Amino acid sequence: NPRIVGSLAHTSLYALFIPENIPPITRLEISGGNRFVASGQQYVSSAALFSFAAIDPSPASGVDLTEFKVNGSSVQIYTQPFSLQEGIQKIDYRSRDRRGNYEDFKSSTIVIDATSPQVYISSPALGQIYVPLGGSISIRYGVVDNFDINVHSDALLRNLNNGTTVTVVNGQDIDPLSIDAGFWQLHVSAVDFVLNSTAVVSGLFEVIHDVLPPETMLTLGAPRHGQELAFVTSNSVVSLDSIDDLLASGDAQGLGVAFQELSVDGVLKRRFDNAAPEPGKNFVSTYTLAGEPDGFHSLGYAAQDSVGNREQIKVATVAVDNTAPQANVSLVGSQFRDVSGLPEVIGGPLFIASNTLVALSAIDPLVNGVASGLQGIIFGVDGSALAPYSQAVALVEGQRNVAFQSRDNVGNLEVVKTLQVSVDATAPRTQVLYSVPVLVPAYPSNAIPQNVDALITGQASIILSAHDPVSNGVASGVKITSYSLNGGDYGLYASSISLAQEGTHVISYLSQDRVSNVEAVGSIKVAVDNTAPVTTISIGQPQSMVFGLLTISTATPISLSAIDPVSGNVASGVKEVLVNIDGGGFSLYQGAIYLPQGTHNIAFKSNDRLGNEEVTQSLTLAVYALKQAGLTGIDSVDISGTADIKGDVVSNGEVSVKGTVIVTGNVTASTVTVT
Numbered sequence: 001n002p003r004i005v006g007s008l009a010h011t012s013l014y015a016l017f018i019p020e021n022i023p024p025i026t027r028l029e030i031s032g033g034n035r036f037v038a039s040g041q042q043y044v045s046s047a048a049l050f051s052f053a054a055i056d057p058s059p060a061s062g063v064d065l066t067e068f069k070v071n072g073s074s075v076q077i078y079t080q081p082f083s084l085q086e087g088i089q090k091i092d093y094r095s096r097d098r099r100g101n102y103e104d105f106k107s108s109t110i111v112i113d114a115t116s117p118q119v120y121i122s123s124p125a126l127g128q129i130y131v132p133l134g135g136s137i138s139i140r141y142g143v144v145d146n147f148d149i150n151v152h153s154d155a156l157l158r159n160l161n162n163g164t165t166v167t168v169v170n171g172q173d174i175d176p177l178s179i180d181a182g183f184w185q186l187h188v189s190a191v192d193f194v195l196n197s198t199a200v201v202s203g204l205f206e207v208i209h210d211v212l213p214p215e216t217m218l219t220l221g222a223p224r225h226g227q228e229l230a231f232v233t234s235n236s237v238v239s240l241d242s243i244d245d246l247l248a249s250g251d252a253q254g255l256g257v258a259f260q261e262l263s264v265d266g267v268l269k270r271r272f273d274n275a276a277p278e279p280g281k282n283f284v285s286t287y288t289l290a291g292e293p294d295g296f297h298s299l300g301y302a303a304q305d306s307v308g309n310r311e312q313i314k315v316a317t318v319a320v321d322n323t324a325p326q327a328n329v330s331l332v333g334s335q336f337r338d339v340s341g342l343p344e345v346i347g348g349p350l351f352i353a354s355n356t357l358v359a360l361s362a363i364d365p366l367v368n369g370v371a372s373g374l375q376g377i378i379f380g381v382d383g384s385a386l387a388p389y390s391q392a393v394a395l396v397e398g399q400r401n402v403a404f405q406s407r408d409n410v411g412n413l414e415v416v417k418t419l420q421v422s423v424d425a426t427a428p429r430t431q432v433l434y435s436v437p438v439l440v441p442a443y444p445s446n447a448i449p450q451n452v453d454a455l456i457t458g459q460a461s462i463i464l465s466a467h468d469p470v471s472n473g474v475a476s477g478v479k480i481t482s483y484s485l486n487g488g489d490y491g492l493y494a495s496s497i498s499l500a501q502e503g504t505h506v507i508s509y510l511s512q513d514r515v516s517n518v519e520a521v522g523s524i525k526v527a528v529d530n531t532a533p534v535t536t537i538s539i540g541q542p543q544s545m546v547f548g549l550l551t552i553s554t555a556t557p558i559s560l561s562a563i564d565p566v567s568g569n570v571a572s573g574v575k576e577v578l579v580n581i582d583g584g585g586f587s588l589y590q591g592a593i594y595l596p597q598g599t600h601n602i603a604f605k606s607n608d609r610l611g612n613e614e615v616t617q618s619l620t621l622a623v624y625a626l627k628q629a630g631l632t633g634i635d636s637v638d639i640s641g642t643a644d645i646k647g648d649v650v651s652n653g654e655v656s657v658k659g660t661v662i663v664t665g666n667v668t669a670s671t672v673t674v675t
Helices: none
Strands: 025-031 035-038 041-045 049-055 063-070 087-097 106-113 118-123 140-144 152-159 165-168 182-191 197-201 205-207 214-220 230-232 237-244 257-264 267-273 283-288 295-305 314-320 326-332 335-337 350-353 357-363 374-381 398-408 417-424 429-434 454-456 462-467 478-485 503-513 522-528 534-539 543-546 549-553 558-563 574-581 598-608 617-624 629-633 636-639 644-646 648-651 654-657 662-664 671-674
Touching (some): 025 106, 049 087, 140 182, 214 295, 237 295, 326 398, 326 417, 357 374, 357 398, 429 522, 462 478, 534 617
Parallel strands (some): 350 417, 549 617, 629 648, 636 654, 654 671
Antiparallel strands (some): 025 049, 035 041, 118 140, 152 182, 182 197, 214 237, 398 417, 429 462, 478 503, 534 558, 574 598
């Protein structure tokens, strides 16, 4: 806005217009808190408040507003003092007058320090005990600050028993004898350049000026077992280790151990003198409990230093175990002991199966109330090195020797024991035998049926013969044989089996030895044939019945044939046909029979292949030396007309001839009529 400057003494008005384009001038102001400048950088505490003061130079329209931004954030209109967060803060600011003139942004970088220094005390440590000759009390602490690299600190030691204080500095070493005995703490305070402060107190540590007697530790050497109660043997070494304390238990700074004493069950057994006691040096002695019986024993021990400070007697209870454990063997599974010397048994006398488990166990006997317990069992088979036993084992077939031995927890070892056992892994074998009559393959192709193992009669016996084969020098022998007929329940085989019923039968069988090895089931199929063959006689020509008697000529063939009937689907087949003529004894029928003139009796029968014999049949015949008849009639012969017959005429009945019949030959009949 131009300002008007002029004089009203004239009638004329003069005006001068001066443009206003000068921006305001802004200043950053800090109030409150603590400030410090180092190397041109301004540091302030977190309590500081920031504000702006702006003026508009003449000619002035006046400051309209002030705006700012922090660390490049969006611009804000300043309204009131503000604080900033900890860290390095860049403030950009400017003002604008009422004419809209902006000044250029100004920048100030301020470090806001809101963090107190950190103090780390490394020595003295919580629980530390300081004694004369045991080293100095080291004052060691560190102070760090996020911005101030030269933090000021103060330190003092405070006695919690009497309130005494001692001013100290970092890095100082203090002789424990230069301060009072008691519990102390180190107090350290630190302040940075904007007056952020910290105070830290260490843990309690102790300064001791008293003198103590020695401390003795009893150690039980091998063999030993257990923690709260130690089990040992009379060979175990008892060690006494003493160290003289100066001012505190365990400081090991005393003037030296003069002697030690050891008693057993209240009786002094030994005094160990130290010829040259030395400060800070252990005095060690050893003793064995030789001659002490099994049971509980009290060991009393103590030491005295070279100035007469005597340790209180300490007591340790030990359990002396000089008795070895006792191992036992048990067999889990099939087993057999031959007590009578059976002839079929090979090996033994103790037999087991290959799946029978050999289990070992042991106990540590209680003697006078003491047993250290079983440590383990070792075993070996057939001379192998003894190895730890963990579970029951099975053995391979053969004659085996198992050696085993148990050990208790303090090394008492029993004498090696052995178990001799014969392991039988082979099942028996059963053979099927038959008593006659029997027909076994290869039997004739016309026998029925074909798919059987044997053809027998009801008179035959089936024999199951079992034996236990010797394998790897062992055979426990057959215990039982069982069989099943036609799928029925198994029964014990005691004697031979007979099958009376005709037909096909299946016999399943198996045998078991004395350690329960069972053979695979075997089976046979047998066919039973109890039916005899049937024989038929055939009479050839010429033949006739004369007076009720079959009459044949010497040229008439006589034939025999036989069949074996199928019964129960079984027929073993005809073996032979036998014939007996006139009581002369049976002979094998070999073809057609021709009889001489006369009256004859023919007896005949057949046998099948299993010996089933047919009941004898017989037939009586009259045999004549007849010529060949021209005409033969059974009941009668009628001839008429002009017939011309060349040959004999034969009839059982009447022969009637009528007409001019010509017969050239003989006429044989009961009645001959010619008309």
